[in-house]
Amino acid sequence: MGSQDEDRFARLVREHSSAVGNYLRRRLYPLTPSDLDDLVEETLVVVWRRLDSVPADAELPWMLGVARNVLRNARRAKNRRSAFEATLLPASHEASAEEHVVADTSVRDALAALSDDDREVLLLNAWDGLDTHALGTYFVISTNAAAVRLSRAQSRFRELLSAAEVR
């Protein structure tokens, strides 16, 4: 690859590596920061290898899609029981236990009760900041379809949240 490619890759890394790291962090708590660095690096290796495929108008969601596959493959490689095994050792710089204990349990319960698909699209929007266009790139669907999917997920989340707060 030429210097133009290297320049573009360097820009992608500088602009989006934090978002990729945050994305991975939200979905998998590594033991240490170096574990997270490894996952980010693995994602960027794929980005570098497939630089020509990165769409200019949707770089971040495309990179998050790569990160998603990195996570899937890592989980697939270790075990196919991941849905049942979610507790991980915390990194040493995580927020205190107290902060988590006092967290919003209604939101947490409503989130946990959502389907995987609804939770994914909801959190991609709320946490990773993907708008409907970016969601369309991420899921490889149209913007309109992404908007519908997000809207439905938000509606279901609101319903579950209301139910959780009634209890």
Next chain:
Amino acid sequence: MSDFEDRLAALDPAARQPYEHRDLDSLISKITTQPDRTKNRLWRNIELKVASILIAGAMVTAGGVAMFQGAGTGLPILAIQSTSGAHSLKRASLPTMGAMQIYEEFNFTAGPALTATTPTNSSYELQIPSSGSNEAVRVAKIFGVSGSPVNTSADRVDWTVTGPSGSSLDYANSWVPEWSYAASPATMSTDFLPSDLPSQSTLANDVQSYLAKLGYGYTVSAPSFGTTTSTSNTTTPGSTSTADVTYSVAVDGMSTDQYVSFSVDANNNVVNASGPAFSVGSSLVYPLRSLAAGVAALNVEQQSRYPATSPQASPPTGTDLNAGGTNTSTTPSGPPIVDVTLNADSLSLETYQLTDGSLWLLPVYDYTGVETKLDGSTSSGTWYELAVDPSYVRVTNSTTSGGTHGVINY
């Protein structure tokens, strides 16, 4: 931003500590100046770390499965590296908690309902296909996909066979190898209602038919049926519904941590399928530790996770986080202690990789219990622990450092 979006944002695990790579220049240089670098090394590194964190915490140290004489029985001793007490990871109680948990430290007590354990149980070595590319081609043909295998990862780990229609078979030749079939969207029937889908018994027969063709010899149990409807106007116009099932792979009637999944469309065509590629090889019968000893091991692992000398990144907030439980750690701001009484147990098989690269299914105890949270509410969960008698297991403590604070996972 709406109220619920604010509240969601407040739960963002990354918000408190946004990710920043420590040296982007070096990272960029490392990736761009090593064009011949395959992903294999890094990938396996990640894989091992993830495995060590997420699964039942057994990775075998370099140096291997020491073929010592175990307690005079001639059984080989399994040299297993404990990864900071990761044996006892909790499985979320589904579906109410999903995969999202507040991290807590547990104080386990064996309840009276724990049943008597069997004295021994078989462990099984897995036979893995010797050639990933050949196996990819073989499995692809079973699903009607003909083509040449392409090494998509450039490291002879991941293989893909794509047929003329666009249907494909992926074969991941790492850990326990996994085959994964995906039909081309163009071949899928659309605009059917879930009620048009094949019955569960039809789907079950489909699975049995394919398993027979695959010929691995394992059985499946505990099916979980469902339906999925997805809408897309880019790949396949209209909506697509599938009937889905996931089975646990069973060996000698015991469930394992391996799974087989199938999805079919309204015309009973397989849309997606995946599963492990192994057959069961030799087996060894190991003595098991008692259920109570397993519970004790859970507690030991909990305590070792939070040594009193653990560094504290955040100062204590002054609130006593212990609520009635016995805090065995002197760490001042460690996680809250939650009492758990374990009242049910079962035996299953978990996959462990040994240092010679061989993969084994080893028996683990699955404990189910009720935890009483700080606010007095209760929820159920399951925890598991290697059941093999410790005298046949050589455990080396990991040098990996764990933290001291809680996280929310999902």
